[in-house]
Amino acid sequence: MAKTVILGVIGSDAHVVGITILEQALSAAGFDVVNLGVQTSQEDFITAARDADAEAVLISSLYGHAEQDCQGFRERLDEAGLDIVTYIGGNLAVGQDDFEETRRRFRELGFDRVFDSETDPEDAIAALRQDLQIATTEAERHRVEG
Amino acid sequence: MLRDEPIPGEQLRRIDEEIRGNWPTGQAVDFEEAIAFHESLPASKRFADVLEAAEKPLLQPRAGVPRLDDQIDLLEHLQNAGQADLLPTTIDSYTRDNEYEKAQQGLDDARADGEDTLNGFPAVNHGVDGCRELIEALDAPIEVRHGTPDARLLASITFAGGFQSFEGGPISYNIPYTKEHDLEETIRHWQFVDRLAGAYTERGVRINREPFGPLTGTLVPPCIAIAVMVIEGMLAVTQGVRSITLGYGQVGNLVQDVAALHALRSLGEEYLGDDVAVTTVFHEWMGGFPPDEARANGVIGLGGMTAAVAQPDKVITKSPQEFQGVPTKEANAAGLRTTRQLVDMVIEQNVQLVGVDRELNLIQKASRELIEEVLALGDGDVAQGTLAAFDSGALDVPFAPSDSAKGDVLPARDDDGRIRIFEFADLALSDDVKEIHRNRLDSRADTEGRDQTFRMVADDVDAISDGKLIGRPQGGD
Numbered sequence: 001m002a003k004t005v006i007l008g009v010i011g012s013d014a015h016v017v018g019i020t021i022l023e024q025a026l027s028a029a030g031f032d033v034v035n036l037g038v039q040t041s042q043e044d045f046i047t048a049a050r051d052a053d054a055e056a057v058l059i060s061s062l063y064g065h066a067e068q069d070c071q072g073f074r075e076r077l078d079e080a081g082l083d084i085v086t087y088i089g090g091n092l093a094v095g096q097d098d099f100e101e102t103r104r105r106f107r108e109l110g111f112d113r114v115f116d117s118e119t120d121p122e123d124a125i126a127a128l129r130q131d132l133q134i135a136t137t138e139a140e141r142h143r144v145e146g
Numbered sequence: 147m148l149r150d151e152p153i154p155g156e157q158l159r160r161i162d163e164e165i166r167g168n169w170p171t172g173q174a175v176d177f178e179e180a181i182a183f184h185e186s187l188p189a190s191k192r193f194a195d196v197l198e199a200a201e202k203p204l205l206q207p208r209a210g211v212p213r214l215d216d217q218i219d220l221l222e223h224l225q226n227a228g229q230a231d232l233l234p235t236t237i238d239s240y241t242r243d244n245e246y247e248k249a250q251q252g253l254d255d256a257r258a259d260g261e262d263t264l265n266g267f268p269a270v271n272h273g274v275d276g277c278r279e280l281i282e283a284l285d286a287p288i289e290v291r292h293g294t295p296d297a298r299l300l301a302s303i304t305f306a307g308g309f310q311s312f313e314g315g316p317i318s319y320n321i322p323y324t325k326e327h328d329l330e331e332t333i334r335h336w337q338f339v340d341r342l343a344g345a346y347t348e349r350g351v352r353i354n355r356e357p358f359g360p361l362t363g364t365l366v367p368p369c370i371a372i373a374v375m376v377i378e379g380m381l382a383v384t385q386g387v388r389s390i391t392l393g394y395g396q397v398g399n400l401v402q403d404v405a406a407l408h409a410l411r412s413l414g415e416e417y418l419g420d421d422v423a424v425t426t427v428f429h430e431w432m433g434g435f436p437p438d439e440a441r442a443n444g445v446i447g448l449g450g451m452t453a454a455v456a457q458p459d460k461v462i463t464k465s466p467q468e469f470q471g472v473p474t475k476e477a478n479a480a481g482l483r484t485t486r487q488l489v490d491m492v493i494e495q496n497v498q499l500v501g502v503d504r505e506l507n508l509i510q511k512a513s514r515e516l517i518e519e520v521l522a523l524g525d526g527d528v529a530q531g532t533l534a535a536f537d538s539g540a541l542d543v544p545f546a547p548s549d550s551a552k553g554d555v556l557p558a559r560d561d562d563g564r565i566r567i568f569e570f571a572d573l574a575l576s577d578d579v580k581e582i583h584r585n586r587l588d589s590r591a592d593t594e595g596r597d598q599t600f601r602m603v604a605d606d607v608d609a610i611s612d613g614k615l616i617g618r619p620q621g622g623d
Contacts, residue, residue, distance in 0.1 A: 014323065016547040017364050017607055024556075024600035038547040039325040121604065 001122050002011060003132055004054040008036030011069035015062040020089065020115075022058065026123035031128070046080050055132050056085040058124065064094035067105065074110025075123065085131050087124065089115030147168055148330050150384050150529040153341040161338055165298045169246050170259055171273035172299055177345070180306035183278065184351040187413055193287035193310035194352040194389035197232065197460060198423050203453045204460045205229070205485055207478050208291060210236030210266035212256040214276050217267050218283045222477050225286055228479030229486060232460065233284055235309070236351050237292035237300065238266035246270050258492050265472065266292075267352055269304050277307020289313060289356070291490035291599075295327040301339040305346060311354035311391075312343065317532065318358035321548045329536055329550040336378075337385055344386020352389045355382050357428055359393020359410075362545040363432030365557040366395065366608055367565050368406035369575075370543060375410060376417045376517050379424070380528045390414070391460065395429040396449050398615050402564040403428075405505035406468060407456040409465035413513055425459035425472070428452065431483070434611035435468035439477075441613060442466040446481055450488025455497045461485060469611070496590075512579045519574035539572030558602045560586035561593050563615040568603060 005026060006087050007019050016038050023035045034052050036044055051055055057077075061069065066088065077084060088111045103114040113127055128134070155162075163446035167170030189195060191194050207224050213216050217235065222228045233267045240249040252264035269277055269290065275358060281288060289311035290414035297319070301312060316336035320327050343353035343418050357378035359371050375392040382390055394406055394412045407426055414424040430449035443466050454459045465481035473481070520541050524531025535541035546553040554571030566583040567573065591598045596619060605617025 014325065014547045016362070016553070017545045020545055020553070020556075021600065021604040021607065024603070029601065037549070145387060 002030055002032045003029045003056070003128075003134065004032040004034065004052045005056045005058055006034050006036065006045060006048050006052065006054045007058050007060070007126065008025060008040035008048075009038040009060045009062070010042070010045070010142055011061065011063070011065055012039055013063040014038045015060070015066070015090075018062065020061050022121050024126065025125060029125045038056070042069075042076055045073070046076055046082065049077070049082055049084055054084060056087065056128060057101065058071070059086070059089065061090045061092060063084060066092045067109070070109050070111075076119055085128070086111050087113045087115065087127070089117070089119055089124065104112045148333060148529050149382060150524075150527050152344070152385055153337055158338070158341050158345065160303055161298070162342070163303060165338075167297060169270060171270060171303060174274045175302050175306040177306070181346070181351060183308055184310070184346070187281070187308065189279065189286050190285060191310070192233070192352075193289065193332075194336070194354040194423065195427055196287050197311075197354060197391065197407070198389065200459060203458055203489060204231035205463055205482050205489075206232035206233050206234055206289070206460055207463050207465070207482055207540060209238050209478060210234070210238065210291075212238065212253050212262055212264040212266070212268060213274055214279060214559065215528070220577050221284050221288070221296065223475045224479055224482065225272070225284060227476070228482035230482055233286045233288040233289045235269065235280065235288055236266045237290065237294065238264040240264065241266070241268050241270055241300060242292055242294040244294075253480070255541060267552050269307070270299055274303055274307045276303055277309065281308035283359060287311065287583075291495070293319055293323050293358075295324055295332050296335045298335055298338050301342055301462035305353060307343060310338065310351070311356060313328050313356045313358055314339075315355075315357035317374050317378055319538075321543050321546045321551045322362040323547075324356075325549055327548065328503045329548075330533055331380065333532065334474070337381065340382040340387050341536070343382070347386055347388050350361075353387070353392060354389040354538060355387045356391040357382075357393060359427065359431040360395030360429045361543050363395060364536075364545045365397065365559070365565050365603075366544060367557050368397070368402065368409065368509045369516060369554075371395065372406065372413060372509065372513040372554070373516035373541060374543070375521070376413055376513070377520055377528055377532055378570070379418045379422075383418050383422055389425075389553050390418060390422055391425045391427050391593060393427045393429060393431045394453065394458075396452060397565050398445075398610060399559075399563040399565070400432060400448070400452055400455070401499050401505055401562070403452045404456040404499060405502045406509055408502070408506050408515060409509040413440075413460075413510060413517070418510055419463075426551050427460040427462060428456065428458040429462045430464040430481075431610065432609065435464070436611050436613060437469045439466035442468055446484050448487050449610070450485040451492055453485070454489045454492035454495075455499065457493070461489070477505070508579070508582060512575055515575055515579065516573070518562075537572070540574035541572055542571060549611050556600065556603050557606075558587060559590070559606045559609075561590040561614045561616075568598060
């Protein structure tokens with residue numbers, strides 16, 4: 001059965017290109033995608049995840065304010081009783097010269113995987129297959145570094 | 147019901163008073179006194195006259211900082227070191243969201259410690275007097291550039307403040323910029339802006355209006371951009387605007403860009419009528435830039451080359467620091483000089499490109515189909531037709547964040563790097579046009595030995611910043 005994933009751009013960010021491409025890629029890979037679009041609040045992500053009985057939430061952010069926008073998100077998911085895989089990707093900090101530091105901070109916020117803005121959709125899909133235990137090929141497994 | 151009809155004078159005054167009552171600086175606007183101020187300006191600051199009289203493309207950068215004295219310094223630099231013909235004032239994001247209190251806080255912070263937390267010039271907070279000080283300090287005409295869905299107060303204050311050109315429109319400043327603004331409401335708000343520009347125009351102060359051509363700035367097919375430009379132009383003309391600059395963003399294929407600029411001008415003149423001065427503006431590449439100033443200069447150079455061949459009335463330049471966001475004033479001036487070098491070297495060569503006529507015919511046919519569908523859906527009323535067309539997807543913009551557009555159309559480059567439509571969704575194009583697009587994309591798929599998939603779209607989005615035009619598959623991938 002197809003797994004459902006929630007997709008959206010958090011906060012006041014209006015950058016839509018990345019999630020548009022990701023939506024196409026995820027659909028082609030056999031996922032049921034709920035694309036919440038740009039300027040999506042934490043509450044909207046949580047409501048959508050609950051309503052769609054989703055397996056994963058993929059958050060995109062490109063304007064540099066993701067850390068503020070994501071404060072308390074994991075806690076709210078836990079309060080809602082949603083044990084769900086969470087990824088975030090994009091330009092996650094203003095002037096991100098050290099991505100490992102950015103990754104560490106977002107892991108502390110509770111994200112299972114953190115991707116930079118250069119990530120190919122295939123990498124996110126391979127990671128999802130691994131984390132959601134969907135059968136995958138060796139080649140894809142090797143790509144996963146997020 | 148929303149109609150494409152002029153706002154009656156009494157209603158214009160009522161809305162104007164209400165809008166200006168919403169923020170203290172609105173009180174300082176006095177229409178008669180503003181007309182007198184405009185009449186006092188020298189001919190060199192009359193935006194429409196300067197633009198329409200130009201014999202070769204005029205160059206204009208983007209630029210805006212919060213403090214008035216800094217904005218004057220910045221524009222003086224672009225005028226002197228960059229030799230800009232026309233100047234901009236780019237408005238900050240809070241003002242674009244009508245958050246004048248936050249803009250005030252940002253302006254106060256900038257004044258207190260020099261820290262620029264605003265990304266532009268908060269013209270509403272500077273008020274009529276602040277705007278006039280800016281207009282008086284510079285020699286060239288200055289345009290207001292922004293991205294504001296509800297720009298009524300901004301227009302009221304900047305028109306009274308001496309600005310004679312104002313970017314934006316109900317579609318072009320809604321669909322690419324916001325998620326939840328209702329298109330009908332945005333059209334009403336821009337009818338007010340255009341009617342106000344029309345009121346000045348009737349008194350001999352022609353306010354130039356410039357719909358924002360690049361839209362989402364991401365591989366926008368020329369026919370979609372041109373249809374939106376002509377529609378916004380028609381809405382503005384109804385309200386009395388008589389100087390309109392239609393825009394188009396560089397896609398990077400020389401033949402297609404030249405053809406699109408010619409199509410934009412001819413369809414603009416055809417649909418907007420004889421008593422309107424139609425000019426065109428070419429935006430240098432609005433997509434992702436290479437993260438390398440030398441390569442970025444190459445992209446800018448191609449823009450200058452294209453402008454020299456197509457000869458639009460105006461070029462909006464980019465800076466080699468585009469990748470990093472807001473450029474230094476030196477980099478901004480460098481983008482102007484690079485563009486001018488290319489324009490001046492090429493413009494007298496009378497370059498004739500093979501294939502422009504064919505591409506021009508295709509773009510004109512497709513643009514006309516979209517425009518005519520909008521008119522048909524509105525039963526002749528362009529405002530109603532616009533609502534119906536975006537609602538059904540008959541008119542659509544790729545990568546649109548707005549809930550008011552379907553955003554289902556997807557573009558991809560063909561084997562020559564021209565933008566074609568990969569996913570038409572409900573776009574109102576004929577089977578003839580669709581077949582040409584499909585065939586062209588098939589050729590590319592053959593060349594690359596892969597199927598037409600969204601992967602081409604994704605590759606094309608990144609191609610120019612990666613150093614190419616077309617997102618071909620890489621070896622070993």
